[in-house]
Every structure is written in structure tokens, then in C-alpha cells.
């Protein structure tokens with residue numbers, strides 16, 4: 277009889293325990309990876325390869341996302357603000373929402389789909405084919421070789437991508453503003469830079485660095501701990517993308533709160 | 539022969555040549571879930587000797603090797619290399635030990651993101667013992683030892699046949715001239731002549747480098763060629779050790795059945811009827 281009452285509790289306890297274990301595991305994994313940042317040897321070549329993969333090859337996706345987002349923002353805010361005769365606010369709405377929120381979040385979500393998934397798949401395949409074990413028999417620390425360069429590359433690449441996204445997004449808004457909504461180009465740009473503050477851009481770039489860390493961490497961790505052949509690697513890839521997307525949105529709230537809530 | 543199934547004879551299993559055996563396992567146990575794979579493995583490998591481990595498929599041979607290498611942590615037991623407990627080593631000690639060890643994985647485990655030559659010289663490059671330009675020549679030299687043309691060096695592992703991958707993996711395992719070498723089924727998937735060549739290479743490594751080797755094989759001819767000693771793993775325990783030359787007529791019914799591939803005997807394969 278008791279067991280009917282206790283079963284849900286036990287299940288809850290087990291779930292909570294599993295969550296704690298996972299969080300602890302990820303934290304230890306991250307600390308281990310970070311500790312290799314200051315301990316030679318350093319793998320510059322691998323860092324560069326990961327950096328190019330993230331920054332350069334994500335550029336088209338991120339650029340398109342940013343341009344269209346800027347265009348849509350301008351259109352939508354026009355419809356909204358026209359009711360209050362406040363069309364002049366459009367430029368500021370576009371630039372503020374892009375730099376503070378949409379630039380970092382959308383770029384990070386796009387990159388997590390590309391990079392988080394590919395990290396998880398590549399490292400996961402290495403795990404299930406014994407390549408990670410092989411590294412450790414070849415005088416190479418697998419964390420140092422596989423994880424640390426990718427983490428560092430993502431943390432540096434994401435802010436750069438977001439900077440590009442900010443500029444292109446504003447350009448998208450400007451395009452719609454001048455060619456479709458009838459703004460004078462100089463006036464639009466003037467009101468854009470009038471409201472923009474350094475803090476808006478910097479907060480966005482800090483968010484981007486954090487998101488980059490999260491994407492690379494979830495990708496590498498899911499791959500590193502995957503087991504069970506092709507199916508396991510597939511699962512790891514899915515988990516990496518889902519987990520990093522959710523974490524990006526949750527951390528976005530936390531960071532916004534930290535930067536702007538007074 | 540020394541029948542290890544008899545507990546009375548077990549402690550004197552292999553009177554090592556020197557005082558301390560190179561590798562010593564005592565009571566090593568490992569379970570995956572409910573499945574007890576290793577159930578108290580005792581094994582001594584003398585320095586400079588070549589030990590062949592026999593056993594049915596799935597009997598835990600690869601797990602045994604991975605336990606020695608620290609890739610799988612045993613649930614209980616003692617593993618010593620040169621008299622030092624590997625399970626209690628610091629990170630630095632373990633890395634230093636790893637520098638002296640070579641391993642051929644059963645499935646090759648080649649790095650598919652790197653060309654063959656970089657795979658072969660990976661350890662030498664990691665230890666900064668050669669430059670990248672020297673590595674190409676060195677790779678060609680080691681590849682020649684395993685019967686592969688130097689031009690293979692520029693291919694990616696995915697472009698090789700299974701047997702070629704195995705030989706590249708073997709080249710990678712021996713390129714840094716390790717002190718202790720593990721071969722997990724070195725000749726599986728090779729034609730008989732190439733198998734004999736590889737056996738010769740392994741013997742050569744052990745004799746010339748003075749290395750200590752543990753090999754896993756299902757091929758009895760190969761076992762007799764490469765092994766000084768042999769051990770048989772059955773139901774999670776080492777049930778017999780003895781000279782590899784006697785395989786097939788050891789007097790131990792289990793080993794003889796295994797070595798001669800007979801269906802009838804003390805070993806029962808767990809087949810469903």
C-alpha cells in the first residue's frame with residue numbers, strides 16, 4: 277500500500293538526483309576543459325579550424341537571419357507605431373531590439389543548429405569508435421585536444437558574428453525604412469545612432485560570448501558522453517541542439533535582468 | 539600444465555623472470571549492469587614477454603585490456619604496471635606511463651579527420667619528437683614495415699580497406715616504439731600471408747625493442763607464433779596460463795577444446811535451441 281504513495285515521490289527523487297548528477301557532470305566537464313586553457317600544449321591549429329568553421333561558415337546563415345529580422349522589425353513596428361503617429365520611433369526600435377536581444381539570440385540559435393550539432397556528431401562518433409580512447413594512448417589529452425579549442429573558438433566567434441548581425445540587421449531596417457516606408461535616409465540613420473548606446477551593443481556581445489560557450493559546451497559534452505553506436509550519436513546531437521537552445525533563451529532572460537533591470 | 543582453475547596452484551601462476559612482473563592483475567572485477575564480465579582476473583606478464591590472451595567472443599578480453607589502460611575503471615581489484623598501482627596514479631604519472639604504451643584497437647580507431655601519415659606519426663608529433671616535415675618520411679618508413687606503400691600516407695582512413703586500416707592502426711601503435719604494447723586482434727581481417735607478416739612484426743617489436751606485449755587473438759597459429767605465454771579467459775576468470783607453444787596439447791581440456799575448435803568439451807557455447 278505504502279508503495280503507491282511513495283512511488284511518485286521516489287520517481288521525483290530519482291529525477292531530481294539525475295538532474296543534479298547531469299548538472300554536476302557538465303560543470304566538472306567545463307572546469308576540466310577550462311583548466312586546459314592555461315596548461316600547455318596548446319592546439320592552435322585546432323582552435324583555428326573550429327574558429328573558421330564557426331565564424332566564417334556560419335556567416336551566410338547569420339547574415340540572412342539578421343537582414344530579414346531587421347526588415348520585419350521595421351515593417352511591424354511601422355504598423356504598430358502608425359496608430360500613435362510615432363513613426364519616427366521605428367529606427368530606434370529596430371536598433372535597440374537588434375543589438376540587445378534579437379542579434380545575439382537569433383545568431384546563437386542559428387549557430388547552435390549548425391555547430392552544436394556538428395560538434396556533438398563528430399565527437400560522439402569519435403567516442404563510439406574508440407577514437408577518444410585512442411587519443412589518450414597517443415600522449416594526447418582528449419579534453420585538451422577536442423573540447424578546449426572548440427570552447428575558446430565559440431566564445432570568440434559568436435561576438436564577432438553578432439557584431440556583423442547587428443550591422444546587417446540595422447541595414448535591413450534602413451532598407452525598408454527608406455525604400456518602402458518613405459523615410460529620409462539621413463534622418464533614419466540619425467535617429468538610429470541617436471538612441472544607440474555603447475551599453476546596448478556591449479551587453480549584446482557579452483550575451484553572445486556566453487551563448488557561444490553554452491553552444492560549444494553542450495555540443496562537446498553530449499558528444500563526449502555519448503554511447504551506443506549510431507543511435508547514441510543521433511540522440512547526442514538532438515540533445516545538444518535542444519539543450520543549448522533552451523539554455524540560450526533562459527540565460528538571455530537572466531543576462532537581460534542582470535544588465536538592464538534596475 | 540599450470541592449471542589455474544585449481545586454487546592451490548594459482549599464487550605461483552607465472553614465476554616472473556625478474557622480481558616484479560611488468561603487468562600484474564589481481565582479482566579484477568567488472569560488471570556492466572547485471573552482467574559480470576570480469577569476475578576476478580589474475581594475470582602476470584613478465585617484462586619482455588609476449589602474452590597471448592585467448593577466450594571466446596564476448597568473454598571480456600577487450601575489457602581486460604581497457605582496464606589495464608585505464609579506459610574502463612574496474613569495480614574491484616588491483617592492476618600494477620612496474621609495481622605501481624595504475625588505479626591510484628596521479629594524472630601526471632598516468633600521462634608519463636601513457637607515453638610508453640602503445641595500443642592497437644580492435645576496430646582500428648583511426649582518426650578520420652586526419653590523413654594516414656598524421657595518424658601514424660600522431661604520438662611522435664604529440665611528443666614533439668619530430669617535425670611535421672620529418673613525419674611524412676617517418677610515416678612512410680613505418681607503413682613499409684606493415685606492408686603498405688608510402689603513397690597510402692596521403693589518403694584518409696575512410697579510403698582504405700578494412701585490412702589496410704588495421705595495418706595503419708598497427709603502424710600507429712608501434713611508431714613511437716613503446717615499451718608496453720597491446721594488440722587487440724592484430725591479424726583479424728587480414729589474408730593469411732599478411733597475417734604471418736604482421737605476426738613477424740609483432741615478434742620483432744617485442745624482441746628488438748624489448749617491449750612487453752599483450753595480444754588478443756582467435757587465430758591459434760598466430761597465437762603460437764607471437765606468444766611466449768598464453769592465458770585463457772573463461773567466464774570472467776583466467777582459467778589457464780602456460781607456454782603458447784603448447785596450445786592444442788596442453789592437457790587442459792578447456793584450452794585444448796578451444797585451441798582445436800571442437801564442438802564437444804567442457805566449454806558450452808550459450809546458444810539458443
Ligand SMILES: Nc1ncnc2c1ncn2[C@@H]1O[C@H](COP(=O)(O)OP(=O)(O)OP(=O)(O)O)[C@@H](O)[C@H]1O
Pocket residue numbers: 570575593594595596597598599600601602644
Ligand atoms: N562499454 C560497455 N558497456 C556495456 N557492456 C560492455 C561494454 N564493453 C563491453 N561490454 C560487454 O562486455 C562483454 C565483453 O566484451 P569484450 O569486448 O571484452 O569481448 P571480447 O572478449 O573482446 O570479444 P571479441 O573477441 O568478440 O572481441 C560483452 O558481453 C560486452 O557486451
Ligand SMILES: [Mg+2]
Pocket residue numbers: 599600601644722
Ligand atoms: Mg574484443
